[in-house]
Amino acid sequence: MNDVVTSFIHKHQLLSPDATVLVAVSGGPDSLALLHFFKTIQRDWKLRVIALSVDHQLRGEESKEDLDYVEEICRKWDIEFVGTSIDVKGFKKKEQIGTQIAARKLRYAFFAEQMKFFHADYLAFGHHGDDQVETMVMRMVRMADSSSFSGIPVKREFAGGLIIRPFLCLTKDEIEQYCKENQIVARLDPSNESVDYTRNYFRKNVIPLLKEKNQNLHRTIQHLSESKEADERFLQSEAEKLFEEIVQIEENPVKALLQIDMFLTRASALQRRTFHLILNYLYSDDLPKDLSYVHEEQFFMLLNNEKGNVQIDFPRHLKVEKAYNKLIFYFHQDEKNEPFHEVLDVPGEVILPNGDKVSATYINEIPIQTNNTYICLEKDISLPFHIRNRKAGDRMRWNGLNGSKKLKDIFIDAKIPLQDRNSWPVVTDNNGDILWLVGLKKRDTIPKEEQSIYIQLNYEQGNV
Structure with missing residues (x-):
């Protein structure tokens, strides 16, 4: 067995000489065999080996005895030992999470420390x-997302170092045989026998059937x-590159936008992964449990919907809206768009509810105009200006119409997306005539009269 594991270590570059290796030891056959293996190679590799053991306090005195047993084994084998007890039940209650999640969070916090x-x-x-086989088969049964259909990694970064799993090349039977040959007496967790746990059900009822067809199933699955x-x-x-290239992120409130025509030119595999990157960003990597492949299907149906304005609902009030060639992800705000109406004197300025600003000044010369400026003759309008959002039945006139x-x-x-229309600034004169639908339409062309008094309005976005 040692040769198989050593070969696996070299193949995947899991170990380097003169390293410090922490070994997670529960007291079961797998972890004790791993600790014993490292003891056998400790001198050749010049390793510092330290055993870590955690009492989850879920089985009363029995789990405390497991911790004590591991400490005794380490004393016998002359291996450094660090043990701890964690309050899983208290943490579970405080955080309102499941037992297994609470245990894992506390356990890994201890390991990182x-x-x-x-x-x-x-x-x-x-x-x-065999753990790898169980994991892959369970995920195949549960998941429809190929990017989530992955096994236990051989190694990954963790707390400034690497998590390694040198025994993924072995079966459970090979480990138990190793324990017998080396007179390693392990403690057994009775919960491992209960088929109430999903993994145990697969272990006892599904995996044996698969192994009847392929005795080397663990190698096949590991290769896969x-x-x-x-x-x-x-x-x-590649998906991360695509995300950086075409996804526009906005803050306050958080929002993600992309151009549909650009997005659809990319491979579907990248589209799907970029979609999940957007969700991970918006949900801050805390994806809702009720988020499923159904939402992914809805997303792609939305992309190909011929209607100009369509939206779908995702968990936790996330909206995905198609606004013509633009796709917008945003969280629905419970509060409605409140009506606003401000008076703008000349000179003067008004700060809109979203932080944008409209200012008014007298000018002597007409500068180059943009969509964010409006110029009129003072004699042609009734002051002061008024700035408000749209009202039902609003209509506008302009030269040539x-x-x-x-x-x-x-x-x-x-x-313009539906969600933006109710907050769009509308500028009127004191008679209520709409002069400027900011950034979109102006009632008047630029006046050209000498010895006249001009007024210029400027619109500035608050996040610029």
């Missing part, structure tokens, strides 16, 4: 090939996991 304290290079776990991991690393890297046009239709022609 010890990695930093000892300046350790590696944290070794005793996961074996490694190949899949390599492919996924590449695709994920036969009659008037609804603001709603102007927004549609300009492909």
Whole structure:
């Protein structure tokens, strides 16, 4: 067995000489065999080996005895030992999370603390090939996202070092045989026998059937996991590049936007992964449990919907809206857009509810104009100006237009998202005539009269 594991270590570069290795030891056969293996190679590799053990306080005195037993084994084998007891039940209640999640968070917090304290290079776990098979089969049954269909990694970064799993090349039977040959007496957790736990159900009822067809199933699955991991690393890297290239992120409130035509030119595999990167960003990596492949299907249906303005609902009030060629992810705000109405004197300025600013000044010469400026003759309007959001039935006139046009239709022609229309600033004179739908339409062309008094309005976005 030692030769198989050593070969696996070299293949995956899991270890280096003169390193400090922390070994997670529960007292079961897998972790004790791993600790014993490191004891056998300790001198040749010039390793400092330290055993870490955690009492989760979930089985009363029995789990405390496991901790004491590991400490006794370490004393017998002359291996450094660090143990701790964690209050899983208290943490679970405080954080309102499941038992297994609470236990894992506290356990890994302890491991990270010890990695930093000892300046350790590696944290070794005793996961074996059968664990890998169980993990891959369970994920295949549960998940429809290929990027989530991954196994237990051979190594990954953790707390300034690496987590390594040298036993993924072995079966459970090979580890138990190793324990017998080396007279390693392990403690057994009775919960491992209960089929109430999903993993145990697969272990006892599903995996044996698969092994009848392939006795080397653990090697097959490990190869699949490694190949899949390599492919996924590449695709994920490309998706991250795509995310940086075409996804626009806004803050306060948080929002993600992308141009649909650009997005659809990319490979579907990258589209799907970029979609998940957006969700991870917006949900801060705390994805809702009720988020599923159904939402992914809805997302792609939305992309190809021919309608100009369509939206779908995701968990936790996340909205995904198609606004013509733009796709917008944003969290729905419970509060409605409150009506606003401000009076703008000349000279003067008004700060809008969203932080944008409209200012008014007298000018003697007409500078170059943009969509964010408006110029009129003082004698042609009734002061003061008024700035408000749109009202039902609002219509606007401008030079060259036969009659008037609804603001709603102007927004549609300009492909303005539904969510932005109610807060869009509308500038009127004191008689209520709409002079400027900011950034979109102006009632008047630029006047050209000598010896006249001009007024210029400027619009500035607050986040610029």
